[in-house]
Amino acid sequence: MLSALECILDKFERHGDKDAIVYKDTAYSYKELLISIEKASKFLDSRITDPSVVMLEANYSVDSIGMLFALLKRNCIVIPTIHNAPIKKDIIDIAQVQHIVTITDNNATYENCDKDALPSKLINELLCRKHAGIVLFTSGSTGAPKGVVHDAEFLLKKYFKQRHSKRTLAILLFDHIGGLDNLFYTLSNGGCLIICDPLTPQEACRLSEKYFVQVFPASPSFLNLLVLSEAYKFYDLSSVETMTYGAEMMPEYLLSKLRLLFPRANLLQKYGITEVGTLHSRSKSSDSLWVKIGGDGFKTRVVDGILQIKAESAMLGYLNAPSPFTDDGWFITGDEVEIDGDYYLIKGRRSEMINVGGQKVYPAEVESVILQMDGVLDAVITGEKNPILGKIVTAKVHLADQEETAKDFIRRMKMFCKDKLRPFQIPQKVTIEQKDFTNSRFKKIRNY
Secondary structure (H helix, E strand, O other): OOOHHHHHHHHHHHHOOOEEEEEOOEEEEHHHHHHHHHHHHHHHHOOOOOOOEEEEEOOOOHHHHHHHHHHHHOOOEEEEEOOOOOOHHHHHHHHOOOEEEEEEOOEEEEEEOOOOOOOOHHHHHHHHHOOOEEEEEOOOOOOOOOEEEEEHHHHHHHHOOOOOOOEEEEOOOOOOHHHHHHHHHHHHOOOEEEEOOOOOHHHHHHHHHHOOOOEEEEOHHHHHHHHHHOHHHHOOOOOOOEEEEOOOOOOHHHHHHHHHHOOOOEEEEOEEEOOOEEEEEEEOOOOOOEEEEEOOOEEEEEEOOEEEEEEOOOOOEEOOOOOOEOOOOOEEEEEEEEEEOOEEEEEEEHHHOEEEOOEEEOHHHHHHHHOOOOOEEEEEEEEEEEOOOEEEEEEEEEEOOOOOOHHHHHHHHHHHHOOOOOHHHOOOEEEEOOOOOEOOOOOEOOOO
16 A cells, blocks of 8 residues: 555655746756656765654755655655754754655755654654654743654545645745645645745745745735835735635635635635644635634644644644643643634734733733734734733834834723723733744744
8 A cells, every 4th residue: 555655755756747846037847856766866866765753854855855855755755944043953853863865956955863862752653653843842932842743644645535726826835834834735736836935925926926826825924014115005816716814813804805805716724833734724714713623634623722633644643741631632732712612713823812800811912903003014012010900912013104202102002902902901011123023934933
């Protein structure tokens, strides 16, 4: 019986001369992708002879995708990371990385890490199974990053079934579960992955027009940049059938704005989490934040207001943290939800929720209001300890007008928010900072 990876590679053979990847305005066929995989295999022949723990340091390109598949074919445990990842040293130590393969400008370099320590229990389990693995590190937006260990056989199994063949923009990055899902889904179905490099709204729009992009997946933070840049005004995006969003909370006002700007596109909320993979989802409507999630291989339930998931593609566990699974195998997401029949409204991580004198404040809800104010380019809401209320709501804002003081902004903000937020939700402390509050994955950072 063919393994999951062998089934995907067999699909590549059948897709032949169809376009698989567009990179730097050059189209590469599935036949050329297979040649890239073979080229990567030859590079590895004299360097990595046994299944090993390998960091693949690369951004999306034809050669980096070829190297990923070549390493998986060797049953290696692959840790995809982007160039200059801020936690690179931590990753090497936590995962006991043995080899580093770096892809830059279509050139591959190799480094032996000389790690003599015994592999972790989870890594050893994969080596004993003779299964390839993928280790992803969580973004650490609310704490230290954790190493998530996946058995590639289970993770790739969901891509067996033939689904829609689409031209998909690659905005979500190489080291992100959403980015890998776009990669595996698009290529296993004979679609074309159009790599966005550099990662800017202008380039995303240009590529969408030139290559008739059908699926435009992005985080809400990236979509907010798209709206602010107004780049969409200069390109024809009529080919876009679906805009998917996920990885963080979508502000309600931004969803409404996108609905007005792209009325022909289906706006679809995706729900994926590093520990279990990406679930099939269906929004109640394009202007609704209510979403139905699940699909083959996934079950969901809500316990004490928190979403739990049981998945065939669930991780084996963390390299550096206790197991988050219940005794009966359900993953505790930490996401607080409301329920309406088969649909969920995801409120945000309970760990991010701010308790103000016993009242719940969800940061995304406040950010959604603040971001509607004139001149606000970005905002992040957090809580600060308070001896009377327990916590108060604080805001960091990035303003277009660099001359506006915090005092002036607070006065304007309180007037704007008074009929949109309850008094305890309105930030009591504001800091003006001339920067955006997102990481390299265009995901909101709250832990600084």
